[in-house]
Amino acid sequence: MAETRDRIIVATNELFRRHGYNGTSLSQISEAANATIGSIYHFFPGGKEALAVAVIETTGTIYRELFESIAREAPDPASAYVDFFAGAAAVLEESDYIDPCPIGTVAREVANTSEPLRIAAAKIFDSWINAVTQHLVEAGVCTEQAAELGQVFVATVEGMFVLSRTQRSTASLESAGRSLGQLVTQAIDDTTRTPTS
């Protein structure tokens, strides 16, 4: 059995994906993680908020690495984005449309009420945008446009999670993959036509 601290984080992650931050109680976490509330406070003296920060940071890192892995293995830059949305669609269907990403859910809930959580989420979003920007720059897109597409990609991912979860359908995720792929392809073409280097 995994370490207690890890079990707490994993259980909290899944409960946040299902019920959000305010909809998840410490007693639920305690039960799902097979750890007492005393244990939770032992590892996270800052309570629920500190635990949530840890969940955001660990999950955020995993997702950045997932994107980088998909990007590395994609046959060409544009298809990395199509593949990412296809993967997300599979996760949603297999998980009965539980939210794939606790970060967006929590961030939207508490952005006006918890600065520690807002800032933790903002840093993760920045790291994702940077990963995409770097990927596109390596594909030949100029820095400015790459950063812009990075923002649009992250927003589209988060927005698609809201939409597909609410509609209980993954149809829209395919549309998103195609649209993002098209934007990336066009960005690469544009740069090729008017090279700055």
Next chain:
Amino acid sequence: MAETRDRIIVATNELFRRHGYNGTSLSQISEAANATIGSIYHFFPGGKEALAVAVIETTGTIYRELFESIAREAPDPASAYVDFFAGAAAVLEESDYIDPCPIGTVAREVANTSEPLRIAAAKIFDSWINAVTQHLVEAGVCTEQAAELGQVFVATVEGMFVLSRTQRSTASLESAGRSLGQLVTQAIDDTTRTPTS
């Protein structure tokens, strides 16, 4: 002073935008709306959930009409989308980055725990997608591609609200406007080159 029922809905809308569904209590609503909890249950015998359905439906209708209004006044189809994001950016800055849309927040929180709320939100999203689809079809885009762009637009709007609220910045909204405008422009060009009618 507005009717009590209206005051309750308006106050709940704003509290949901700030604190989400589970983060908003009936006592807060009671205070903000200047109505007793007894009054809330008088108008919404179904309690908090029924009140939330009413908030989603009224707000959703207002936003659809807002889009249609912007689309009607835009000089050309693509700039409707740029204008929409520009308007959203202004709202965010003026409101200290309160969420412009309670529907996405609530939907993401409770999609797995309240079927009435999930379904209410899904219907509103559908109505927005249909409004965009119709707008693009009138601009000459084929139905299939118009529907696809409608989904991408709604997702990008919702995702950008998450992102800009978390980052407390509207920079990414401009990127979104440009990207959506580009996708729409290209869709119109494509259709013009290979007309189906």
Next chain:
DNA sequence: GTCTATACCAAGATAGAC
């Protein structure tokens, strides 16, 4: 339609034995 009072329960957090 609106009011006060309250029932009932679960929340986050803490204390202190082991």
Next chain:
DNA sequence: GTCTATCTTGGTATAGAC
């Protein structure tokens, strides 16, 4: 590190006078 017990506060919802 983990346990049980408990404190305090606040939640949704209801009852019944006016």
